[in-house]
Amino acid sequence: MEADEEQWRQYDALARRAYGHPVEDILRLGVHADRRVVVRNGKVIAGGMGMLIPQFFGGQPIPGACLGSGCVAPEERGGRLAGRLLSERIRALRERGAVLATLWTNSNGYARRAGWEAPAQVFTWSVATDGLRRSFRRGDCDITHGLSPETEQLQRDLAQQWNGPLVRPEWWISWQREKYRSTSYQFSRKGGVPAGFLSLSARKRERAELVVQDFWATDSGVASAMLEFLGSYSSSVPTIEFERTGLPPYPVLLHNLHHSASVSAQAKPGWMFRILDVEAAVRLRGWPPDVDTMVPIEIAADDGDSRDRYAFRISEGKAELSPTRLPSRISFTPRQFAVWYAGGYRTVTTAQLSGVRGAPEELGPLIRATTDREPWMSDHF
Structure with a gap:
């Protein structure tokens, strides 16, 4: 009730x-x-x-x-x-x-x-602040304490580049600030509009740490400036931890760390995802304009007792599922369909090894249809 x-x-x-x-x-x-x-x-x-x-x-x-x-x-x-x-x-x-x-x-x-699945692996990262200081350069970014309306629009624009981030409501930032007692900084190119921002909070366990909850950057140069800024805390805080939502899954951190820098990753329980209405979810989603295919698929219960057959059509950036009696050539369970929808199967191989049934030549276009953006849940709630 x-x-x-x-x-x-x-x-x-x-x-x-x-x-x-x-x-x-x-x-x-x-x-x-x-x-x-x-x-x-x-x-x-x-x-x-x-x-x-x-x-x-x-x-x-x-x-x-x-x-x-x-x-x-x-x-x-x-x-x-x-x-x-x-x-x-x-x-x-x-x-x-x-x-x-x-x-x-x-x-x-x-x-x-209960029918949910994790579309992606999730990690927290712990990095020595001194390693960040020695590995990255700030470049020409201006740093401002606090966020602006332009920063909120930047976050929304960047969130659209991934599969999974929330369209944050107006109250989201103030709630996060109150919850974590966090501080935010925005980064701008010289004389330009904001190009990145981060939010972090202090935590004291055996020793002091700074914990990053938000890390958004338009490009690797801005991301490097943000990482160097975090390294500037090296005189007072030995470790920076990126929460499981706090670092996008791209390689700017690991690929640029000095070889002597101390870094560790810890796997965490991932965000769980479920599709409640498959036809509406497919119709409303964005799709790559260069994918054009039609294939019969089925979404079958894990126990095999029930199955729904659809004709899946995608063309000119739009897609739909329509019920069909045609024999299916590709078979998902609801949990597999959710992972595919989120872009969690990056190749035909990973889909097949996860149990998705279908010939590679027919699975290929479906996999390409959802891998133009990677899955990332940038928000914890």
């Missing part, structure tokens, strides 16, 4: 007990979210929230559901309540137009069993 204010406060207290620590986003984001709880005998025993936020795929914003902060009371676990609650949270957002859904979770196995 949809939560009222008192039930949501009860859920906040429940989440503190279930997670073992406060979950500040429950109250912070609750005003922007669809809030769902399960109540038994007047007591909240489970809940979660979802936000209707579009995501960029193929350069186009697709209506999406971002799910977060879900949990079940410890004494209620084991009764499949989480799965039923997840379905209810999705149903409410589908009724409001969502055709995609995304979440972050440490329970990837559970999410896969």
